[in-house]
Amino acid sequence: MSSDTASNRIVVKIGSSSLTSLHGEVSRRKLEKLVDEIVQLKDAGHEVLVVSSGAVAAGYRKLGCLERPSSLPEKQAAASIGQGLLMEAYSELLLSHGYVASQILITRSDFSNETRYNNVRNTLNVLLERGIIPIVNENDTVTIDRLKFGDNDTLSAKVAGLVEADKLIILSDIDGLYNADPRENPDAKLLERVHKITPSIEEAAGDSGSAVGTGGMRSKIDAVKIAMASGISTFLGKAGTKDILVDAVNQSAKGTYFIPMDDMINLNQKKQWIAFNSGPEGEILITEEARTSIIENEKSLFPTGVYGVNGNFKKGSVVKILDKEGKSIGLGVIKYSSEQLRQFFKQREQHDEKNGQLAVVDNNDLVCNLELLVPVGL
Incomplete structure (x- = not known):
């Protein structure tokens, strides 16, 4: 694994609540902050891939819905609007800094077929090696429930393994993993370093409480397990924190660092595909x-x-x-x-x-x- 000062391949997962306003629209202020930090990582020589949620949240109001839709057709229609809005915003902001973004929309079936899985990996490797910033999301417009990844936490961990990332950074509306639910227990303590997902950690995992996202703490723990089994260190922290991405790479940000031990299971590419996809x-x-x-x-x-x-x-x-x-x-x-x-x-x-x-x-x-x-x- 690369050192913190060396050039790293970094996967950044951004949750819906980290990108959208209270009204469900894409928040320009939130997006600009995160893009500025992505640019800082790129300027420092890192390769960056973004797994971005927010398509449904960004599109449902323009579809005419007053609240996040519950039916699959409306969700897919909202995603078809929101995905374009997200990519337009990402592309415009990154281009203003001299960087090019690309859009990658995938489904679980793209990963379950080994040939297509390898094709996705080859495409992403070319983009990263050429300095492009891939913006990855699940293709919500065409995906049915039984073929979904479930949430973008899981997707980000699988993508991190796919491209052999050095680090996975999961940004959300929570500032890390606690030993109890901090909303209910004022004595809950932040776990700053975790080397193994134990049964007690899984038991303590609860929902994030976000109204616009789909991934709670349970999904984040499952994502961390995938990343750690692939030998990838993971950070979980709050998106709104100042300089969160840069500090996470330097291991100085507030949050939880999941660091696999040398003697843990470390699956190669082939075995990752067998185990997870x-x-x-x-x-x-x-x-x-x-x-x-x-x-x-x-x-x-x-x-x-x-x-x-x-x-x-x-x-x-x-x-x-x-x-x-x-x-x-x-x-x-x-x-x-x-x-x-x-x-x-x-x-x-x-x-x-x-x-x-x-x-x-x-x-x-x-x-x-x-x-x-x-x-x-x-």
């Missing part, structure tokens, strides 16, 4: 011996360790791996179709690992201990 298409059941082999000894999974198949899938699909109790222990890219595995069960005596039989799941395509990362399905 792929979406399993079936299940395989494995023996206790195979479970020990792949988890404790970090070996590949061979056909002799598989005794059951649920669902139908093709070779190259991602499948969920279950132990004999039915507990999910990981995800992996399967080298056999479900039909091939079922045929194997019928002729098991003809196959064994020593005969050069291909692994069912290669260790390089296998992610275990998902419960230590994030809930499967994020």
Whole structure:
């Protein structure tokens, strides 16, 4: 990971409440402040990618709604108006400082398909390397609920992993993670440094209380877990704080710094995609011996360790791996179709690992201990 004084690749997530006025319009004052700080990071030599919320919040009034819409068609219509307003404002302000912005609208299906996932990564890398500032948002106009990332906190963490960022900065209307809800408990203490997301931290996570955003503290904790599993340090702080971005990079801002330890799980690009984006298409059941082999000894999974198949899938699909109790222990890219595995069960005596039989799941395509990362399905 890069040092704080070196050039960094930084992903900045900006929440809806950080950009909009009380009336739901884009706040020019708030946007100018944040763009000025993004420019300071760029002038210091950093690469910056922005994951920006605010499309629905910026557009719903111009759609004729008096309050944030609840129906999906109205949300999508509002987003189609608001996204253009956001990009126009970002582009105009950044151009006034000599920087070019680009717009990237994505859906969860863009990440669940490995080819499209790699295409997004290649595009973002070109933009960052050329000094462009990508403005990323979920394509709310066409996305349906079952294909949504859920919130831009999760999206920002996945994008940070995608581009191998050095830092993720999550800006919101809260100034960090507390050990209790500060709105209800005046003795709540800000956690300034966190190296591991413990059950007590997850239990303390509550909603942000914002009327215009969708991501509460729970979503931010899940986002942090994704980033930390990818080896990325994360900062959570209040967007309205003076010089918040620059101070966050220098680790002098008020907020919470989530810093992964060297011995923590650090997934490479392939395993990040498997763990956080792929979406399993079936299940395989494995023996206790195979479970020990792949988890404790970090070996590949061979056909002799598989005794059951649920669902139908093709070779190259991602499948969920279950132990004999039915507990999910990981995800992996399967080298056999479900039909091939079922045929194997019928002729098991003809196959064994020593005969050069291909692994069912290669260790390089296998992610275990998902419960230590994030809930499967994020």
